[in-house]
Amino acid sequence: MTEVAMQPSRIRSRSLFEVAIVTVVSIVGFGMADFYLRRLWTIGPDGLSALSKTLPYWDFSNLWAGGRMALDGHVDTLFDVDAYRAALRGMFGADLPNQEWSYPPSILLIGAPLAALPIFPAYLVWTFGTVLCLWLAVRPLKVGGAAELAIVLSPAVIWDAVFGQNGALTTALLIGGLAAAPRRPVLAGILFGLLTIKPHLGILVPFCLLACGNWRAIAAAAGTAALVAVATGLFFGFDVWSLFYTQTRPLMTGIMEAPFPQHYHANAMTVFFTARAIGFGVSAAYGLQAIATIVAIGAVVWLWRPGRQVEHAERVVLTAVLAILATPYGYTYDTIAVAVAAALLWTMVSRPPRLVLAICWLYAFVAHILNNAGFHIGVLVPSFLAGWMFFSIWVRSRGAQSRPKPSAA
Template structure:
């Protein structure tokens, strides 16, 4: 069994071709059933269709009404949601910086279902563009790339919640594709990721070690421009409200797990899921973050392929934050695409195919397994993939000749010449 996992030969061409088709058919049937069983804007579970998006739409309405600080006040925001969708609607909090009020305000000008459709279709297309762009020269037919991308289980999770995982994946994947060819545009894409500040540790490291100065300029310029635009549109009060709401986000959402530790795919949540207290969870999360950053820095300084470095950076982005949900595992899609593109060109490393397969199915299994056992399967899959990637840096380091040996070899060549 270990030999099969190491080689990945169990992942036959027939399985690679048929399993995504089966997944996509099942997910499509589930989505159609959910829509058919809905009544108006409400889904079969008596929550709004695209449940999490409902609070984004309500936040946009609040901003359009001149109350841009309201989404950051949990009591006011919940009251507004219940006034719109009924007293039985779930509790969905707004935890984004004021940047994200801009798309929310635009979408809130549409009726709810139209806004949800526009949001999901537009960001889904951006996600597909990023994956197709990564694999454009890999020799894989575009149709197969699209089917596999749509069949990735995180897609149906993101659709069910009306979440922003497609956008996150598109920004990360697009930035990695463009970092060498269009550095300023890549910087803009990375800068837009500031709407999720918990993902902000690894991209600066990737850019600094890689000396991507123009991309850094584009990213910093984008964040500055977004900040100025948000102040102009929503006022400084929105930022004061955002910072005032951070203690609630930290204590209730992250530490106490109001979202559900089975949904959060982080080392912190894994420790809490297994019964650990808050200080213990912070210790292990800090250890994981420091270890991931150190390993990533080693890889980024090595002679590894740019696609390998990009994939490792994306994986480390998810490992370093205490707050990453199962729909955020959409970010694994561009990471996996980068590894597949490299593997098809240069051959796959030991355990790489198995790690990719595990990461591919992990979003489907992570929440139910964590609920039933409990076992943090999503974190295990993510860690396994990251370890397989960064182990390449150690292999390269071992193969690098020592400086003294290289000098002796060069001297002998000159003497023989």
């Protein structure tokens, strides 16, 4: 992919005011992280967390238990809700609240090896391993050591760890693939193929690759996705795919379309959920989400066409933020790209007010508080950052097009 080189001005020094903001925000962030993590690992007499009211591993217990069932030859249990819940209570205790298996079967390729370990060591390997993947993925963005630290210790990453979720891994696959696409298309395609463990977060990827004509990445992504599907079938039986389609997919659709509000809506951050919160019915909410998705697709097609006046790091991060707006199903632990965008913009001269960036970075910690209070404004955070970045790039591109070309000697 060819592009017009355009490095936005980066800040070379920090003012005392900036240092003060970073200090205050860091203290607030670490204080809230300490509060949530302490409550998460405060275990009651029933063996459940004071914060989550379930196991302190939270959603990771599904991945680990599903992997354990698959290793024991009971993979069909994953797709029978009552049998699955009974099996979980047999593993973890009779007081365990209801949980469901919600993942594509391909994630068992990760869950089964983790389930060979006891759950606590497996949780540590999962949490620190996925954060390491995230750090490796953001390094090519060249935002600097301080900004990289702000990303891997961001509230969104902490919240991802609290939930035992996969946001750090999926963000690493998305950002890593987008960053590698121009120069290492095969690697990019492999990462995109692996992202099919959570495919709704990769909605925009095909449009990015088509816009820039990156056929090698497209072929590598398709080949990797097919290989993952076949490997899953060979290890766990090809029936898992039909069971996923006929059992898990309708179950998750029902959870998403359930009457609003539900307890799990406290961390929802998509256009679809925001529309539900302000009173839209399911069909109208899907309609509003469709508009947001189409706008995001149009934005990335424009962004990834050759010749734009844009630094590749900006293109990558903006696309990752737009991916949050393009999907109807997303929660705070899926919004690590917001922290990446805030960190990138902090290093640039052309940026939103510093306090606004600080609020965006911290937002994952307070989203559930505001949602529970009836203020479902979380989608405004990625919307604002995406709008700011896109407008800046568009203005720069228009300015470059209007400049007279130097005459030939």
